[in-house]
Amino acid sequence: MAQKYFTVGWEQLHRDSKALAWRLMEHGPFKGVVAITRGGMIPATIVARELECRLLETISVVTYHEEAMGEPQVVKPPLAAGDGEGWLVIDDLVDTGTTARVVRGLLPRAHLATVYAKPAGKPLVDTFITEVSQDTWILFPWDTEAQFIPPIARTAGR
Numbered sequence: 253m254a255q256k257y258f259t260v261g262w263e264q265l266h267r268d269s270k271a272l273a274w275r276l277m278e279h280g281p282f283k284g285v286v287a288i289t290r291g292g293m294i295p296a297t298i299v300a301r302e303l304e305c306r307l308l309e310t311i312s313v314v315t316y317h318e319e320a321m322g323e324p325q326v327v328k329p330p331l332a333a334g335d336g337e338g339w340l341v342i343d344d345l346v347d348t349g350t351t352a353r354v355v356r357g358l359l360p361r362a363h364l365a366t367v368y369a370k371p372a373g374k375p376l377v378d379t380f381i382t383e384v385s386q387d388t389w390i391l392f393p394w395d396t397e398a399q400f401i402p403p404i405a406r407t408a409g410r
Protein backbone atom coordinates (compact mmCIF):
# COMPACT_ATOMS: atom_id res chain seq x y z
CA MET A 253 0.00 0.00 0.00
CA ALA A 254 1.17 3.55 -0.71
CA GLN A 255 2.25 5.59 2.33
CA LYS A 256 1.06 8.97 1.06
CA TYR A 257 -1.72 10.26 -1.14
CA PHE A 258 -1.52 13.04 -3.69
CA THR A 259 -5.02 14.23 -4.48
CA VAL A 260 -5.53 15.76 -7.90
CA GLY A 261 -8.69 17.78 -8.55
CA TRP A 262 -10.34 18.41 -11.92
CA GLU A 263 -8.86 21.88 -12.32
CA GLN A 264 -5.36 20.71 -11.49
CA LEU A 265 -5.69 17.79 -13.90
CA HIS A 266 -6.80 20.20 -16.61
CA ARG A 267 -3.89 22.57 -15.84
CA ASP A 268 -1.31 19.76 -15.77
CA SER A 269 -2.67 18.19 -18.98
CA LYS A 270 -2.45 21.58 -20.72
CA ALA A 271 1.14 21.94 -19.47
CA LEU A 272 1.83 18.54 -21.06
CA ALA A 273 0.29 19.76 -24.33
CA TRP A 274 2.59 22.82 -24.29
CA ARG A 275 5.63 20.57 -23.82
CA LEU A 276 4.48 18.22 -26.60
CA MET A 277 4.16 21.03 -29.15
CA GLU A 278 7.86 20.72 -30.07
CA HIS A 279 7.47 16.97 -30.78
CA GLY A 280 4.49 17.20 -33.15
CA PRO A 281 2.53 17.43 -35.30
CA PHE A 282 1.10 13.99 -34.60
CA LYS A 283 -1.03 11.79 -36.87
CA GLY A 284 -3.28 11.03 -33.91
CA VAL A 285 -3.47 10.38 -30.19
CA VAL A 286 -3.70 6.96 -28.55
CA ALA A 287 -5.26 7.05 -25.07
CA ILE A 288 -4.28 4.29 -22.67
CA THR A 289 -7.66 3.57 -21.11
CA ARG A 290 -9.10 4.16 -18.78
CA GLY A 291 -6.89 6.64 -16.90
CA GLY A 292 -5.35 8.18 -20.01
CA MET A 293 -8.66 9.07 -21.67
CA ILE A 294 -9.36 12.44 -20.05
CA PRO A 295 -5.75 13.70 -20.28
CA ALA A 296 -5.66 12.45 -23.92
CA THR A 297 -8.83 14.38 -24.74
CA ILE A 298 -7.43 17.58 -23.21
CA VAL A 299 -4.08 17.18 -25.04
CA ALA A 300 -5.80 16.33 -28.36
CA ARG A 301 -7.95 19.46 -28.03
CA GLU A 302 -4.90 21.66 -27.46
CA LEU A 303 -2.92 20.08 -30.31
CA GLU A 304 -5.99 20.28 -32.63
CA CYS A 305 -5.79 16.55 -33.20
CA ARG A 306 -9.14 14.99 -34.14
CA LEU A 307 -8.03 11.38 -34.55
CA LEU A 308 -8.16 9.41 -31.30
CA GLU A 309 -7.45 5.71 -30.82
CA THR A 310 -7.44 3.65 -27.63
CA ILE A 311 -5.41 0.86 -26.14
CA SER A 312 -6.75 -0.81 -23.02
CA VAL A 313 -4.25 -2.24 -20.57
CA VAL A 314 -5.46 -3.48 -17.20
CA THR A 315 -2.65 -3.70 -14.65
CA TYR A 316 -4.21 -2.72 -11.31
CA HIS A 317 -7.28 -3.70 -9.32
CA GLU A 318 -7.67 -0.71 -7.02
CA GLU A 319 -4.19 -0.43 -5.43
CA ALA A 320 -3.20 -4.06 -6.05
CA MET A 321 -0.97 -4.77 -9.03
CA GLY A 322 -1.52 -7.80 -11.26
CA GLU A 323 -0.24 -9.09 -14.61
CA PRO A 324 -0.85 -6.52 -17.36
CA GLN A 325 -3.60 -7.58 -19.78
CA VAL A 326 -4.17 -5.97 -23.17
CA VAL A 327 -7.96 -5.88 -23.33
CA LYS A 328 -8.00 -3.86 -26.58
CA PRO A 329 -5.06 -3.32 -28.97
CA PRO A 330 -4.55 -0.01 -30.85
CA LEU A 331 -6.00 -0.88 -34.25
CA ALA A 332 -5.30 2.30 -36.24
CA ALA A 333 -1.83 3.29 -35.05
CA GLY A 334 0.45 0.79 -36.87
CA ASP A 335 3.85 0.63 -35.14
CA GLY A 336 3.15 4.05 -33.55
CA GLU A 337 5.20 6.10 -36.02
CA GLY A 338 3.93 9.71 -35.86
CA TRP A 339 1.46 8.91 -33.05
CA LEU A 340 1.28 10.32 -29.55
CA VAL A 341 0.38 7.96 -26.71
CA ILE A 342 -1.06 9.45 -23.50
CA ASP A 343 -1.57 7.98 -20.04
CA ASP A 344 -2.45 9.62 -16.73
CA LEU A 345 0.67 8.32 -14.99
CA VAL A 346 3.59 5.95 -15.08
CA ASP A 347 4.31 4.11 -11.81
CA THR A 348 6.38 0.90 -12.12
CA GLY A 349 6.44 1.26 -15.92
CA THR A 350 4.69 -2.10 -16.47
CA THR A 351 1.87 -0.62 -18.55
CA ALA A 352 4.26 1.62 -20.51
CA ARG A 353 6.48 -1.39 -21.30
CA VAL A 354 3.51 -3.31 -22.76
CA VAL A 355 2.45 -0.28 -24.80
CA ARG A 356 5.99 0.26 -26.10
CA GLY A 357 6.02 -3.36 -27.22
CA LEU A 358 2.91 -2.72 -29.35
CA LEU A 359 3.74 0.84 -30.51
CA PRO A 360 7.57 0.99 -30.51
CA ARG A 361 7.80 4.16 -32.63
CA ALA A 362 5.22 6.28 -30.79
CA HIS A 363 5.94 9.25 -28.52
CA LEU A 364 4.78 8.17 -25.05
CA ALA A 365 3.74 10.87 -22.57
CA THR A 366 2.12 10.94 -19.12
CA VAL A 367 0.94 13.76 -16.90
CA TYR A 368 2.44 12.28 -13.71
CA ALA A 369 5.47 10.03 -13.21
CA LYS A 370 7.08 8.09 -10.38
CA PRO A 371 10.86 7.47 -10.38
CA ALA A 372 10.71 3.76 -11.36
CA GLY A 373 8.62 4.45 -14.47
CA LYS A 374 10.10 7.79 -15.52
CA PRO A 375 12.74 6.32 -17.87
CA LEU A 376 10.00 4.54 -19.85
CA VAL A 377 8.23 7.69 -21.01
CA ASP A 378 9.42 10.37 -23.44
CA THR A 379 7.65 13.29 -21.76
CA PHE A 380 5.91 13.92 -18.44
CA ILE A 381 4.98 16.95 -16.32
CA THR A 382 4.94 16.27 -12.56
CA GLU A 383 7.00 13.78 -10.59
CA VAL A 384 5.79 12.27 -7.31
CA SER A 385 7.68 9.90 -5.00
CA GLN A 386 7.40 6.14 -5.48
CA ASP A 387 5.52 5.68 -2.18
CA THR A 388 2.80 8.16 -3.18
CA TRP A 389 -0.57 7.00 -4.53
CA ILE A 390 -2.14 9.53 -6.87
CA LEU A 391 -5.88 9.98 -6.35
CA PHE A 392 -7.65 11.24 -9.46
CA PRO A 393 -10.93 13.16 -9.43
CA TRP A 394 -12.81 10.12 -10.76
CA ASP A 395 -11.52 8.06 -7.78
CA THR A 396 -12.71 10.45 -5.09
CA GLU A 397 -15.57 12.57 -3.78
CA ALA A 398 -15.79 15.29 -1.13
CA GLN A 399 -17.04 14.13 2.27
CA PHE A 400 -17.44 15.42 5.85
CA ILE A 401 -14.30 15.14 8.02
CA PRO A 402 -14.65 15.54 11.82
CA PRO A 403 -12.81 18.47 13.49
CA ILE A 404 -9.22 17.71 14.62
CA ALA A 405 -10.16 18.21 18.30
CA ARG A 406 -12.69 15.40 18.06
CA THR A 407 -10.22 12.89 16.59
CA ALA A 408 -7.01 13.81 18.48
CA GLY A 409 -8.05 11.90 21.61
CA ARG A 410 -8.59 14.96 23.84
Ligand SMILES: O=P(O)(O)OC[C@H]1O[C@H](OP(=O)(O)OP(=O)(O)O)[C@H](O)[C@@H]1O
Pocket residue numbers: 288289290291292313314315316317343344345346347348349350351352373
Ligand atom coordinates in the same frame (compact mmCIF):
# COMPACT_ATOMS: atom_id res chain seq x y z
O1 LIG B 1 3.35 2.07 -14.45
P1 LIG B 1 2.35 1.08 -13.94
O2 LIG B 1 2.82 0.41 -12.67
O3 LIG B 1 1.93 0.07 -14.97
O4 LIG B 1 1.04 1.87 -13.50
C1 LIG B 1 0.44 2.87 -14.29
C2 LIG B 1 -0.90 2.44 -14.84
O5 LIG B 1 -1.78 2.06 -13.77
C3 LIG B 1 -3.02 2.71 -13.92
O6 LIG B 1 -3.90 2.00 -14.77
P2 LIG B 1 -4.85 0.81 -14.24
O7 LIG B 1 -4.21 -0.51 -14.53
O8 LIG B 1 -5.20 1.07 -12.80
O9 LIG B 1 -6.13 0.86 -15.14
P3 LIG B 1 -7.15 2.07 -15.44
O10 LIG B 1 -6.36 3.13 -16.16
O11 LIG B 1 -8.19 1.45 -16.29
O12 LIG B 1 -7.70 2.56 -14.13
C4 LIG B 1 -2.65 4.02 -14.56
O13 LIG B 1 -3.76 4.59 -15.24
C5 LIG B 1 -1.56 3.61 -15.53
O14 LIG B 1 -2.13 3.18 -16.76
Ligand SMILES: Nc1nc2[nH]cnc2c(=O)[nH]1
Pocket residue numbers: 316345347388389390391392395
Ligand atom coordinates in the same frame (compact mmCIF):
# COMPACT_ATOMS: atom_id res chain seq x y z
N1 LIG C 1 -4.96 6.11 -9.38
C1 LIG C 1 -3.73 5.57 -9.43
N2 LIG C 1 -3.53 4.48 -10.18
C2 LIG C 1 -2.27 3.97 -10.20
N3 LIG C 1 -1.80 2.88 -10.85
C3 LIG C 1 -0.49 2.77 -10.53
N4 LIG C 1 -0.11 3.74 -9.69
C4 LIG C 1 -1.21 4.50 -9.47
C5 LIG C 1 -1.43 5.68 -8.68
O1 LIG C 1 -0.56 6.25 -8.00
N5 LIG C 1 -2.73 6.16 -8.70
Ligand SMILES: [Mg+2]
Pocket residue numbers: 288289290291292313343351
Ligand atom coordinates in the same frame (compact mmCIF):
# COMPACT_ATOMS: atom_id res chain seq x y z
MG1 LIG D 1 -4.33 3.06 -16.70
